[in-house]
Amino acid sequence: MEANFSEVSIAVPWGHIAGRWYGSQDERPILALHGWLDNCGTFTKLAPLLAPHHSLLCIDYPGHGRSSHLPPGVMYHTMEFVRIIGRIMQAYKWKKVSLMGHSMGASVAFKFASLYPERVDMVISLDALKSFYWTPSLLVPFFEHLTEMAIKDNERLMSPYPSQPASFSFKQLEYLIHEGSMKSIDLDKCKYILERNVANSKLYPHKYYFSRDQRARNIIQLNATMEMALEMAKRICRTSMPYIVIKGGESDNSNACATELDDFMMRHNTNFEQHVYAQGTHHMHLNNAPPVAEIIIEFLHKHKGCNMTSSKM
Numbered sequence: 249m250e251a252n253f254s255e256v257s258i259a260v261p262w263g264h265i266a267g268r269w270y271g272s273q274d275e276r277p278i279l280a281l282h283g284w285l286d287n288c289g290t291f292t293k294l295a296p297l298l299a300p301h302h303s304l305l306c307i308d309y310p311g312h313g314r315s316s317h318l319p320p321g322v323m324y325h326t327m328e329f330v331r332i333i334g335r336i337m338q339a340y341k342w343k344k345v346s347l348m349g350h351s352m353g354a355s356v357a358f359k360f361a362s363l364y365p366e367r368v369d370m371v372i373s374l375d376a377l378k379s380f381y382w383t384p385s386l387l388v389p390f391f392e393h394l395t396e397m398a399i400k401d402n403e404r405l406m407s408p409y410p411s412q413p414a415s416f417s418f419k420q421l422e423y424l425i426h427e428g429s430m431k432s433i434d435l436d437k438c439k440y441i442l443e444r445n446v447a448n449s450k451l452y453p454h455k456y457y458f459s460r461d462q463r464a465r466n467i468i469q470l471n472a473t474m475e476m477a478l479e480m481a482k483r484i485c486r487t488s489m490p491y492i493v494i495k496g497g498e499s500d501n502s503n504a505c506a507t508e509l510d511d512f513m514m515r516h517n518t519n520f521e522q523h524v525y526a527q528g529t530h531h532m533h534l535n536n537a538p539p540v541a542e543i544i545i546e547f548l549h550k551h552k553g554c555n556m557t558s559s560k561m
Contacts, residue, residue, distance in 0.1 A: 252296065256305065258339050263316025265332060266444075270295040271303030278346045278372070279336060280306040281329070281353030285464060287313030290350060292440040293537035294544075301545050304348070307336070311461030313444040320405040323398045324467040326379070329356045330363070337367070348372040348544075350533060351501065352469075354493075355379040359470060362480030365487045370551060372544055373493040374533050375501050377509055378480075381471045397466040404462075413462070415455035421446060430500060432530040440534065477509050485516040490551040492521050494543055496528030519551070 253268040268288055269277060278298070282290045288306035295304045308315040309329050318324065333356070337345055344367050349357035354373035361368040382390060404411075416424065418439075425438040433441065447459040472480060484491065491513065513520045523543050525532050533540045 252299065258307075258336055260310075260316070260332075260335055262310070262319050265307055265310070265316075265336065266314035267305055267307035268295070269303065269305050271299030273303065275303055276340075276342055276344075276346070277303040277305040278348050278370075279333065280304050281333075281347065281349040281356050282306070282309065282312070283351030283353055284467065285312070285460065286350070286441055287444040287460075289313070289440040289442075289444045290531070290534055292534070293437070294533045294541055297537055297541035298544060298548075301548050302346075305336075307332070308444065309464075311464040313460070317461040318463070320402055323394070324461070324464050326352065326356055326359070326467065326469045329353075330359050333360045334364075343367070344369045346370040348374070349376075350374040351376050351530065352379065355469070358480070358484075361489065361491075362483050365483045365489060368489060370490045371484075371492070372547065373491070374540070375494070375496050375499050375528075375530050377493050377507070377513070378477055379469050379471060381473050381477075387471065391468075394466045394468060398463065401463045401466070412449065412451060413457040415449040415452045415457045417455055418442065418446075421456060421458075429531065432499070432501075434531075434535045437531070437534050474508055478512055481509060481512055482516070485513065485520075488517055488519050490519040490547070491517060492523070492544070492547045494523045494525060494528075494532075494540060496530055496532040497524050497526035498528060499530040499532070501530045521547070 253270045256267045256269050258265040271277065280288065280291050282288055287308045291306045295306055298304055309332065311317045311324060333345060346369055347357040347360065354376040355378045357371050357373060358378045361371050421442055422435060422438040425441055426433055426435045445458060445460055446456040449455040449457055493510065510522065514522065525536065525539055528536055
């Protein structure tokens with residue numbers, strides 16, 4: 249299916265959020281959120297299949313894809329991505345939002361839905377429900393490492409003679425993405441991530457470098473304990489929010505494992521459901537879009553009477 253989308257740019261205080269709008273712009277779209285170090289290209293194969301049933305706005309997080317990088321001197325945090333949802337709602341004057349997220353994007357959607365359950369009418373989670381929790385014995389030295397890396401990254405940004413990141417051929421970059429994803433992204437699908445993630449080298453013709461903000465590699469996440477996650481889930485379940493989690497049967501994503509949280513959502517929300525696509529890796533929505541789309545389309549039709557399907561711009 250040919251992609252039918254419009255490039256969009258949404259103003260934020262430090263620049264803009266870039267994205268692609270698939271399908272009709274006469275209705276409020278599903279807001280699609282990508283995973284860590286990916287960009288909205290991750291939905292290139294899935295979005296055209298869903299757009300005839302409901303439009304989608306797939307965005308690049310700050311520092312990712314073609315969105316503006318955060319100002320020097322700050323660190324990336326998943327709560328900033330939660331705030332991005334609110335900024336986009338404000339920009340388009342949406343009273344409610346429908347969310348679809350992959351991996352870290354699924355965790356961001358869970359956080360927003362728990363904070364503002366009355367403002368979310370549907371969540372579609374791909375291979376995750378929330379981010380995993382690091383024990384304090386691991387979290388303390390991890391934050392120590394992140395702080396040191398943040399100082400180094402910002403020193404590099406403020407240098408009067410900044411160096412260009414290492415450059416590679418496009419084929420080399422495809423292999424780097426493939427291997428870096430633990431082979432979760434099929435080699436022939438890596439180009440869909442790379443097309444918004446690289447820039448032409450100014451030093452070496454026919455070579456490219458990663459244009460995403462290097463600080464995003466050391467992102468801080470809200471690692472909710474299970475006790476806190478259950479409190480967050482309670483707020484979602486009280487609204488009986490339509491909520492679907494689709495997991496890859498061959499995924500090595502630890503966030504996708506069945507947990508007490510999944511069981512709680514299943515018991516307390518009659519509109520919560522889980523599916524496993526047996527042949528799916530962590531990036532099943534990119535590698536195997538048609539079967540994943542079928543599950544989502546059935547879910548959309550099941551909840552056709554909810555606010556999302558009748559909301560106009």
